[in-house]
Amino acid sequence: MVLCPGFQKNGRPCTNILEQKNKFCKMCGWKIDPEIFTKEAISCPNIPLNSDEICGTWIESSQMYCDQCGWEVNHDLFPSEQDIGNEDMVFNGQNSPPAETRKRHHGGSYRNFLKESLSCSQTQGEDILTSANSDNILSNVTSTSRTSRETHKGRILCFHDLDLEKITVDKLFNLFSMYGRVEIIKLFFHHKGSGLIQMGTEAQAASALRYLDRLHVLDRFMHLEYSRCPKIDTDDHCKWTKNFREGRMNRGGSSFNYTKTACAPSPVIHMANLRDGITEEDIVDVFSQYGNIIDLRIYVYGRSRGALLEYASVEQAVTAIMEMHNFVLPDNKKLIVSFSRFQSMKKASNNS
Incomplete structure (x- = not known):
């Protein structure tokens, strides 16, 4: 049988x-x-x-x-x-x-x-x-x-059922880094579309599991579980493994409060570090390739510019974050893209 x-x-x-x-x-x-x-x-x-x-x-x-x-x-x-x-x-x-x-x-x-x-x-x-x-x-x-x-909980999560042709360790980092400091990501060499991710703390791993399990990612439903692996081996297949502990790609530095900023995936994304003089047309030209844009608003806070953009679905917002977070802008700043705590622009307008 x-x-x-x-x-x-x-x-x-x-x-x-x-x-x-x-x-x-x-x-x-x-x-x-x-x-x-x-x-x-x-x-x-x-x-x-x-x-x-x-x-x-x-x-x-x-x-x-x-x-x-x-x-x-x-x-x-x-x-x-x-x-x-x-x-x-x-x-x-x-x-x-x-x-x-x-x-x-x-x-x-x-x-x-x-x-x-x-x-x-x-x-x-x-x-x-x-x-x-x-x-x-x-x-x-x-x-x-x-x-x-x-x-059996810990800092290491096992993810699987992703499309190997579309997924990379950097794209996964952009998604998981909203819920904690990402230390290591490893794609399995022999089991395509599966891998391990090590978060900074158990609380951050629990947050990522809570919000990202069963999320629709690049045309697949991502499945997350706690892994029983005591550690992640980074010596083999360097193309499939990346150590983020020594870099500066994690959000907000060591003092960043991930617990305060963590929120459920939303069709509304928040952008920060936008350059002066950027227009809605500039943003639409780039972000429309990842989905159908419903609404867009640019705002200024202090000396910085930001924007809220609403897609037609959460999956489209997920793709935009995975592709555009940490994108290097002409002034050498890195674009910061995250889920908004609002599930629609109308709610954002009512709370503004």
């Missing part, structure tokens, strides 16, 4: 049972790769944060982490080649389960495999576990996994 590694429209893993005769998954439309029926793999047993369901993403034996939820792969769940070819292998102190059971272990539900494993296991001096007992233990295992996932 092989479970579909695709995703439904609501962003949840599909995990529909695939059949070799079909070309596409009938539940999510994922194009079936025939090799998926021959690879040694399991479905991810992790229960992601804020979810009551097992991830179920297809994981191959060569992976170190699940590229959808960031779970650190336990390779003990994969049977060895010797185990696969030996019909009389010992399984948890007992004889090998039937071939059908082993096939379900490879590509099927981890929940079913665990239940079968528990029902086949036998402790020293005790009888074989009954089905009812195995269900109780299974409940405890999944409950422990969920609790561990929820309590």
